[in-house]
Amino acid sequence: MLDAKTNMNLDNTTPPRKSRPDELVPSRYAVRIGEIDVLVVSDGVLPLPTKMLGHNADPAIRAAWLNDMFLPPDAFDWALNVVVVRSGGKTILIDAGLGSDPDLQLPRAGQLIKRLEAAGIDLASVTDVVLTHMHMDHIGGLLVDGVKDRLRPDLRIHVAAAEVKFWESPDFTHADMPAGFPDALRSAAKRFAKEYRSQLQLFDEAYEVAPGVVVRRTGGHTPGHSVVRLASGGDRLTFPATPSSRSDSTIRTGTTVSNTTPRKRLAYGSVFCGSWLRPAKCW
Ligand SMILES: [Zn+2]
Numbered sequence: 649m650l651d652a653k654t655n656m657n658l659d660n661t662t663p664p665r666k667s668r669p670d671e672l673v674p675s676r677y678a679v680r681i682g683e684i685d686v687l688v689v690s691d692g693v694l695p696l697p698t699k700m701l702g703h704n705a706d707p708a709i710r711a712a713w714l715n716d717m718f719l720p721p722d723a724f725d726w727a728l729n730v731v732v733v734r735s736g737g738k739t740i741l742i743d744a745g746l747g748s749d750p751d752l753q754l755p756r757a758g759q760l761i762k763r764l765e766a767a768g769i770d771l772a773s774v775t776d777v778v779l780t781h782m783h784m785d786h787i788g789g790l791l792v793d794g795v796k797d798r799l800r801p802d803l804r805i806h807v808a809a810a811e812v813k814f815w816e817s818p819d820f821t822h823a824d825m826p827a828g829f830p831d832a833l834r835s836a837a838k839r840f841a842k843e844y845r846s847q848l849q850l851f852d853e854a855y856e857v858a859p860g861v862v863v864r865r866t867g868g869h870t871p872g873h874s875v876v877r878l879a880s881g882g883d884r885l886t887f888p889a890t891p892s893s894r895s896d897s898t899i900r901t902g903t904t905v906s907n908t909t910p911r912k913r914l915a916y917g918s919v920f921c922g923s924w925l926r927p928a929k930c931w
Contacts, residue, residue, distance in 0.1 A: 675763050682880025684735045684860055687767060691728040691745030692757035694785065696826070698724050703824055728785055730760050731887050732769055733878065735858040739769070740776045742876050742887055747788025752832055760789040771798040778863050779807040780889030781870040782815050784836035791839055806857055808865040809850040811872020815841060 675690040731742040745760035815837040854864040
């Protein structure tokens with residue numbers, strides 16, 4: 649099913665049309681929040697060491713938890729999702745996935761561009777990008793060869809001013825990451841800032857990108873980490889990106905580890921640098 653206004657393929661179950669890239673299973677999920685169209689697109693998964701999960705948890709407790717969840721003990725498939733939102737005539741990409749860095753050898757992620765194509769979303773139709781933060785698994789899709797040339801020259805990229813400032817000279821003193829990640833994070837953020845500097849739209853605390861689409865800085869996972877809230881017609885949805893609802897469950901996945909709890913409880917605790925959604929009607 650194609651939405652007449654947005655050209656988004658809102659069908660969650662049927663294969664894409666023949667003219668689009670083949671997908672055995674459509675890696676997307678559509679939902680409507682009042683007047684706002686929302687499409688969640690999977691960028692893939694990152695297999696990360698389980699010791700990165702609940703960094704300050706007792707290893708035995710962590711191992712027992714993983715076992716209870718029927719999860720393997722050593723590596724956790726960390727889901728990366730991107731969201732496309734259409735509101736008020738704007739098509740907004742919230743985060744951009746991992747992209748393709750051959751040095752990282754993470755081929756199961758970085759699928760965003762082809763999955764947008766499979767969903768019928770032309771990169772040239774994207775008017776705005778919102779970045780929850782500047783870790784490589786949220787900006788990398790914009791750094792894939794040829795992507796910038798397919799984006800509109802007047803594309804606006806909204807990101808917290810504190811986030812951009814942090815990445816000018818990032819301090820990983822308190823971070824615990826697999827080998828290679830610190831350099832890769834620094835490199836991706838530096839490259840992104842250089843490539844897209846003229847298109848950055850900085851905000852301090854909050855900004856309404858389109859009717860009912862508000863990005864708000866929470867800090868925590870990174871200094872300028874932000875969440876996106878959608879609200880329309882009595883429905884609400886929050887894209888927390890990397891929330892930590894309890895300061896004592898914070899894990900050290902990237903940059904500074906803060907004891908800051910997001911101002912509002914988002915949900916029981918995903919603390920991973922990934923993305924998940926929770927319909928927020930029960931707030
Ligand atoms: Zn992150």
